[in-house]
Amino acid sequence: MRRVLILGGTAEARALAAELAGGGTYVVSSLAGRVTNPRLPVGEVREGGFGGPDGLADWLAAERIDAVVDATHPFAARMSASAAEATVRAGVPLLVLRRRGWREGPGDAWQRVPSLEEAAARLADMPGERVFLTTGRRSLPVFTGLSGVWLLARSVDPPDAPVPANVHVLLDRGPYTVEGERSLIREHRLDVLVTKDSGGEMTVAKLAAARELGLPVIMVDRPSPPPGVRVVDAVAVAAAWAQG
Numbered sequence: 001m002r003r004v005l006i007l008g009g010t011a012e013a014r015a016l017a018a019e020l021a022g023g024g025t026y027v028v029s030s031l032a033g034r035v036t037n038p039r040l041p042v043g044e045v046r047e048g049g050f051g052g053p054d055g056l057a058d059w060l061a062a063e064r065i066d067a068v069v070d071a072t073h074p075f076a077a078r079m080s081a082s083a084a085e086a087t088v089r090a091g092v093p094l095l096v097l098r099r100r101g102w103r104e105g106p107g108d109a110w111q112r113v114p115s116l117e118e119a120a121a122r123l124a125d126m127p128g129e130r131v132f133l134t135t136g137r138r139s140l141p142v143f144t145g146l147s148g149v150w151l152l153a154r155s156v157d158p159p160d161a162p163v164p165a166n167v168h169v170l171l172d173r174g175p176y177t178v179e180g181e182r183s184l185i186r187e188h189r190l191d192v193l194v195t196k197d198s199g200g201e202m203t204v205a206k207l208a209a210a211r212e213l214g215l216p217v218i219m220v221d222r223p224s225p226p227p228g229v230r231v232v233d234a235v236a237v238a239a240a241w242a243q244g
Contacts, residue, residue: 001026004242005065007083008072009038011202012097012235016071017041019239028063032072032079056086065090067242070229071097075196077223084226096231097238099199101222102207109216116142119194119218123149129191132184134206135220136196140167143194152188174202181209196220 002025006013009031020027027043050056070083087094104110113119120143127148137155144164154170193210225231
C-alpha cells in the first residue's frame with residue numbers, strides 16, 4: 001500500500017486526505033496543533049512538530065513514506081521550507097498544494113504589501129482609522145504598537161495576553177457570508193480591512209463586503225513556495241500525483 005504524508009489542516013488538505021484514503025492509499029495528516037478543536041481529516045492524524053528538517057527526514061524514512069504533499073496554509077513558510085529540505089534529505093518526492101490567491105476586481109481598492117510589518121506601517125499613516133484586522137492571532141504583536149488606530153482583530157483562538165486597550169478581539173471561525181461581514185463592518189464602523197492573501201472561499205466574503213461598502217484593503221502578499229518544487233492548486237491533480 002502506498003504511504004503518503006499530507007502536511008497541513010487546510011480544507012484542501014482534508015479533501016485530499018479523503019480522496020486518497022477512499023482510493024486505498026495509507027494517509028497520515030500532520031497538523032501543527034496551533035488551533036483548538038481543528039477539523040480533523042480522514043485517516044491517521046499526527047499533531048505537533050517533527051523537530052525540524054532532520055527530524056522530519058528521519059520520520060519519513062522510519063515510516064516508509066512514499067510521497068509528501070505540502071498542503072499547509074499559504075503563509076506557513078517555515079514549514080514549507082522545512083518540508084522541502086527534509087524530503088531532499090530523505091529522497092522522498094514533494095508536491096505543494098496551494099489554493100489560488102485572491103485577485104483584485106472592479107470596484108476593489110487594494111494596496112498590496114510584502115509583509116505584515118509593511119501593513120502596520122501603512123496603518124501608522126492612517127491615524128483615527130478603525131481597522132478590521134484578519135491576519136491571525138500570531139500576527140497581533142506586529143500591530144499592537146500602533147497608536148491612534150482602533151483594531152477589531154478576528155481569530156479562531158484567543159491571542160496571547162496582554163491585549164492592548166485599543167484592540168477588540170472577536171473569536172470566530174469561517175466560513176463567513178457577505179451579509180454577515182457587511183453587518184460586522186457597519187456595526188463597528190470600520191474604515192479599512194487588513195488581511196493576508198490566503199485565498200479560498202471560506203473567508204473571501206470580507207473582500208466582497210469591503211468592495212460593496214467602499215473600504216480600502218491592505219493585502220499582505222503570500223510568500224513564495226520553496227524553489228524547485230512543483231506547485232498545483234487542484235486537489236484532483238495532487239491526488240493523482242500522490243497515488244503515483
